[in-house]
Amino acid sequence: MEKHILIDFSGKFQFETIEFLLGQAKEKLSILEIKIGLRKKIVNILIECLENIYKYTKFGIEGDYSNINFFSKISLEKTNDSFIIKAGNTILNSDIEKLKNKIEKVNALNREGLQKFYQEIINDGKISDKGSAGLGIIDIAMKSGKPIVFNFTPKNEKNSFYEIKIEISENIN
Amino acid sequence: MEQLLCEASADTPKVLFDPANKIFEISGESRPENVKVFYEPVLVWLDNYLAELKAQGKKEAFVLKMYLEYFNSSSAKYFLYIAKKIFEFVSCGIPVTIEWCYIEDDEDMKETGMEMEKMSKVQFKYTVIL
Numbered sequence: 529m530e531k532h533i534l535i536d537f538s539g540k541f542q543f544e545t546i547e548f549l550l551g552q553a554k555e556k557l558s559i560l561e562i563k564i565g566l567r568k569k570i571v572n573i574l575i576e577c578l579e580n581i582y583k584y585t586k587f588g589i590e591g592d593y594s595n596i597n598f599f600s601k602i603s604l605e606k607t608n609d610s611f612i613i614k615a616g617n618t619i620l621n622s623d624i625e626k627l628k629n630k631i632e633k634v635n636a637l638n639r640e641g642l643q644k645f646y647q648e649i650i651n652d653g654k655i656s657d658k659g660s661a662g663l664g665i666i667d668i669a670m671k672s673g674k675p676i677v678f679n680f681t682p683k684n685e686k687n688s689f690y691e692i693k694i695e696i697s698e699n700i701n
Numbered sequence: 702m703e704q705l706l707c708e709a710s711a712d713t714p715k716v717l718f719d720p721a722n723k724i725f726e727i728s729g730e731s732r733p734e735n736v737k738v739f740y741e742p743v744l745v746w747l748d749n750y751l752a753e754l755k756a757q758g759k760k761e762a763f764v765l766k767m768y769l770e771y772f773n774s775s776s777a778k779y780f781l782y783i784a785k786k787i788f789e790f791v792s793c794g795i796p797v798t799i800e801w802c803y804i805e806d807d808e809d810m811k812e813t814g815m816e817m818e819k820m821s822k823v824q825f826k827y828t829v830i831l
Contacts, residue, residue, distance in 0.1 A: 543734050547711050565806040575773050659735035663774035
């Protein structure tokens with residue numbers, strides 16, 4: 529299968545990293561001959577993935593987290609008929625259960641179920657101090673129309689590396 | 702009422718609420734580092750404007766134009782707060798509508814507008830940008 533890498537980042541993540549990587553992705557996508565709707569869908573999903581990394585990366589214990597094992601990662605690649613976004617960041621082991629439950633819930637819902645869940649959270653959910661509304665994962669699932677592939681890899685007694693993979697078909701909509 | 706103006710940046714939209722010239726618009730890209738910090742003052746301004754109109758007994762119509770190129774999911778939550786706030790104007794007999802602009806072919810943006818309309822009960826007018 530032919531693969532074309534549009535962005536590929538691994539390193540320490542700051543708010544400015546979002547702007548930098550989005551700029552790269554928008555530029556690369558604008559050269560491809562794809563519909564505007566698809567391009568916007570990809571960028572929107574990418575925004576959610578980048579913000580998830582920025583807002584939810586957590587290290588648990590004192591120590592050196594500057595090595596490659598704990599770097600945040602994000603990539604966007606184009607295959608023959610779809611776009612793949614892979615995102616990964618370090619989280620606390622204590623957050624795994626909640627996150628896993630949410631993604632499994634979202635993956636089990638059909639389109640109508642996702643819309644209902646979205647309405648529930650957007651109407652009744654609280655905005656956290658960091659400014660998160662808890663809608664990111666639901667929004668990604670609604671826009672991509674496919675299950676979110678996820679994985680947790682233990683790193684030390686406090687941390688695991690959390691990775692998601694999202695596929696966006698070129699023929700969506 | 703003093704106008705509200707926030708110039709656009711790479712991650713925040715332009716917000717211009719200018720009652721004297723009847724311009725109400727939110728446009729650009731919305732993914733602020735903290736949505737709360739960016740949008741709370743916008744809601745406060747709308748509250749104050751509604752209080753002023755009520756005090757003066759004015760029921761002048763206006764249109765809030767929303768043309769967002771990109772926005773994050775937490776901004777969507779604030780757009781719904783804003784739309785619900787607009788419904789408070791409508792409930793007071795002030796005819797306000799929301800003009801939701803989207804680029805032709807951007808089905809996600811159109812769908813979000815329709816969801817917002819349903820949830821806020823405000824009348825939306827859809828404008829397709831070619």
